[in-house]
Amino acid sequence: MAAHRSAAIVLALATLVALQPLAGCAAPKPKGGPGMRLVRDERIDRKQLEELSNAFADRYFTLMLSASERVMRDNPDLQQCRLMNGLRLLGVSSMYDIATTPDTLTQLVDQYVVVTLQNYFWVDSGRANVIWKDRSRPIEENLRRAREDIASLCERVFTDEQLLELDLQIATWWSTRSGADFVAYVRFTEVASAKGQALIEKVRDGGGLLEPLDRATEQLVEAQFAYDRSFFWAKRLPLFANWQVLALWYDIMAMPDVRRALDGVDRVTTVVGSLPTLLEQQGPVVQGLLQEYQRAMQATTGALERAQPLVEAVGGVMQASGGTIGKVNETLDKVAAMQARAEAAKDPNAPPAKPMELAEVTALLAETRATLTEANRALESGDRLLGSTAIDQRVATVQAASDALIDKVFWRATAWPSSCTATTRSRGSRAGSATPSSRPRIR
């Protein structure tokens, strides 16, 4: 065979439609008969699947962190850094949001949907390459690796035919909504047709993932899952504080008027000295921006505050979380140092800057830091671990203090023990109705 053919085996096999009636042909038999287990890997149980889903969320975080650091390190292009930070903030927060939803199978499918759509949006369309140009390779490759990882995970649950069907559902949805910006927050319930929903229900009902349990056992299991999910989220929440701070700074820097005033200079460390003047010139806009971020930051810090009672009650999280929060504090220190430099580098001939904006930022950072420090202290207080009866009281406290973000994370967790008579289907539908109100407002 000629060599030119082997070189040309790339992405091109066209299909024409033809019609062939076939007399006397038996209809194909469905693969799953009555009583047949449909989950491919019959050894996997729900707890293992839950752990795998959580592990994937962490893996996704690592991939995004690695890629974003490579894109942003020494990058003089402010817009590239801003968009990269926004992408990782949305993507990772979405992945952890999914990992804390109450239905294990929905978690898995939602992770599959989000990662696949992100690949469509950023990689396949060439959008990542257009934005990050010669720096796009890490993010393109790592988003793809995330897709490979979640596909491997799904292969343990779904058959080849079911995975193909799932991909087809996503591709069909994408073909009509390819302009959707917030792909990170699309969920399977939005993507799936009735056929797709039926596919998931078939796996859920016939797969042994939710083996018949007596009511009491089920309650215990669900309560345990709910607590586990709370702690899983609480441990990772501090990670987003520093990304939110970064997002605020990038958004200020990327404002058209600020950029004009900076005369095209992109490097953050170079321009930070001019900030007070710029903040004064753009007072109302900056105020709006700060307020917007303040709300997002307060949601995060508020969640941390409310996490304290739960976190206090369970051991095993101190060591892992302590390091993370310490890292966040380092970042906050750097931001504070930037502010100090900005103050020191103020143009002596410039009119006095309005102190309010900077003071507001400072207060915001101080508040975040105080909250994080307090959470850190709570995490370190291993000698104050409480018994199970006290946990219930603390859970009630948390429930009473719920707000939008808490509704998204902890309300579901704390509501579970008292509502576990709900059917599996209703739990799945609740999982699909993630509230968008607490999304970070970053694109």
Add this chain to the structure above:
Amino acid sequence: MTPELVLRWNDLDPASPLGEEFFPLYMRDIRTGTMQRLMEWCMPGEPITTIGVFVEPSPSSVVNACCAYRNAMGVSSTGAAQVRARMLPLSEADGGPYIAPSVTTIADGSYPLARSLNVVVVTDKDGVVLPHVLAFLRYLWSEDGQDVVGLCKLVPADPTQVPPVLGEPVDGTWR
């Protein structure tokens, strides 16, 4: 497939900017129609023995690999094509002409690596197609049905080649 060992990009083209990088091959299971057609066309009777083969769960996943990894090759249907991955023109003979896949070149048969998508139906013992099946097939062959085929990124059938079982469209109805 080739007498020479081809593992790296510069084995294919000494001037390739990818140089000595290996090219992983992404494809569907060889039992799929796409892979069967490929093997029938360019390597009849030969197994795929290359190293670095990754079997993907769907056509879109194959294309995604080619979009993300700059040294990747893949085999997929044109329906899954994406902007970031380049579709290569093919030639039946050494030296060309190389034909790029498009609706036109696929429909007129000049693009060599195309295959039919067969719709198979069950008839009764006398070979008669059941009425509701016939109604669906006629819809599939109608303008609306072929629009759907196009939306699925398949190349519509030749409207002059109506399967006899459908009858003939006369004044907007099937006879």
